[in-house]
Amino acid sequence: MKVTIDGHTVEVEAGTTILQAARQIGGDLVPPAMCYHSKIENTGGKCRVCMVKVTAGSEKDPRPMPKLVPSCVTTVQEGMVIENITNPQVLEARKNVVELLLINHPLDCPVCDQAGECKLQDLSYEHGIVDSELVEDKRVFDMVDIGDKIKLHMNRCILCYRCVYLADQLTPERVHGVMFRGDKAEISTYISKAIDNEMSGNVIDVCPVGALTDKTFRFKSRVWFLKPMNAERDCDKCCGKATAWMFGNEIYRVTSRHTKYGEVEEFICNTCRYDKKFITDWKITGPRDFGQASVINQNNYVQQLKKVVINADKRLL
């Protein structure tokens, strides 16, 4: 099927969502996604930051869709024409949604472990306005421990439901869900039960904000001081492919590998994540590449190295 996004035409399979089609083109026109995660079933459609304008529904019926549509759950039609960053209405709506997401967000980035790899932070820098018009108090929750390794900081949660659906996917019965409603809704586990699963640590990785954090890493270091490395080990429970975040020879934390859209490539088990923190546990295969825009890669030696080599070559010639 042929679809056009911001003037770029791409051939995709039937059943592809607009977001996936945009990712096939790549670049700036990819809508941001906070709640959608391609590895977790049923996700998407909740955070509303990926809304795009469909200016022609399909070749057969070229009428525009009346409302903005969430690109992560809307499948493409033959001849669909979509506007994302070229449409001011879309950018306005995205800005509005980001502003609404931020009104109850504590904005405690200076003390938040997610800072630097936080989707909401990126979005608010990109779209948000600096001063909020909210003068009232924000909603406040108490911090909760989910098991002995995961900390739930509900104030920061944007209720993307990623962890809920992931827990549904991992566990046979429902142990993790949402309680209450409206802005009082909170992520919670079944009364006095934690997610008892070998893969439960992945909820930390799928969380787009700092609501779920790794207790073994809390307040240890800022992520941009660490060097992310591709690490491998033989694991009988998972794929054994992870990212080791290192400072010198020390491994500060282990996470799964993320794609450039912040999605987990392959889930890793809790043993790999929490217990293997010595350099001898892992085989380091090389540096992990993050996008140029990421704060984590700001001082990335690989890119600098490349630059140096090229400059050196030029000078040699």
Place this chain on the structure above:
Amino acid sequence: MGRKIILEHYNVPNLKDYEVYRSVGGYRAVEKALKSMTPDEVVQEVKRSGLRGRGGAGFPTGMKWSFIAKPEGKPRYLLCNADESEPGTFKDRYMMQYNPHFLIDGMICSAYALGCNTAYIYVRGEYKFIIKILEKAILEAKANGWLGKNILGTGYDLEIYVHTGAGAYICGEETALIESIEGKRGNPRIKPPFPAVSGLYGCPTVVNNVESLAVVSWIIQNGGDEYSKIGLGNSTGTKLISASGNIRKPGVYEIELGLSVEEFMYSDEYCGGMQHEGRDLKAVVAGGSSVPILPKELILKTASGENRLMTYESLSDGGFKTGTMLGSGGFIVYDEAACIVRNTWNFSRFYHHESCGQCSPCREGTGWLEKVLHRVEHGTGRWADIDLLVEITKKIEGNTICPFGDAASWPVASAVRHFRHEFEYHVRYPEKIKNREHFASEPMRLFMNEFVK
């Protein structure tokens, strides 16, 4: 005297008993439909009647039915939406309480038309007593062979179950209702797929309001053409209106669509005029709390000077600028003593409480709206707050999964649009607001001081 369809036999005592209902001609429609009509003929009859959904959106019922997918080997479901939670609407409760068999009658015809063998009535949690009435009626119908296996020897099976909600307004949204019946958290689903393709348990499902389903039995019995003769234009038939507020005779009224608003408000047959002598009409919410509020001059006459009628078209004449919607028929009247700001805050409080919290604009926006309105209403508002309210409604509207976001923002946007001076008064005279001196009448002020503060 308007024609009565739903309230035709309401003065018959004990109408909710099977024998009494049968003696006034009940279940004849089922007999007619099952014995002499094919399912398609029933759908055609409903299409001909021009019946539009009575739950609020006004989508043609017959058309909705014709969209239902009919895949092999999958059951189809009919759901009756009795989760009537819109503030100001109480027509379905009245109907189910006094004439439950009428609903079951209509549901059997509808289920037969759609080929459903299972139907659910989703009753809101607050209507606990209705469940007993409905279940008794279903048992009676079953004992007399109108439900169960092989109804009337035609080989058609149907079971109707009553399902209780747990008190969430959002479960009146059709996909949230489906989720709730499935035993999940009542969050609206993302459409498409629409319920007509993949609804309850992934099967094709039709969700209709109580009133739309009930009236089907009358349409079958008397013919769709007969029904379409009542009413005006595309708004055919009769509609139950729940009238409340500062009128002399609040209650449930059945009107022929096409009646003028003025007649409905002031004639003795219906509302009977204003409640208090000497207090003029100020505003009307014409279709339940979600629809835009209109001031006196716009509710009685449209912007172009025509008489406003109780039809889907006439009420929405002028768009959102000067019009409103028929909605679910919750007709709330305010007289001069009412404070629109307080009323808007009250509605907003309701939407804040009921937002499901699934998608961000509605979850955060409804809370914000309520906070700002609370501030304005309690005398601590700022001038910027009035424009801020409009800004917030624009941020929510159209960006949400279900129509809840729109429903939460329309009343606020329209209140600021038509009653800006009241909001400004609240900001300009905070001391008066704090002492509740802006209420025109003494008793109302005392009441507010004593109980609401």
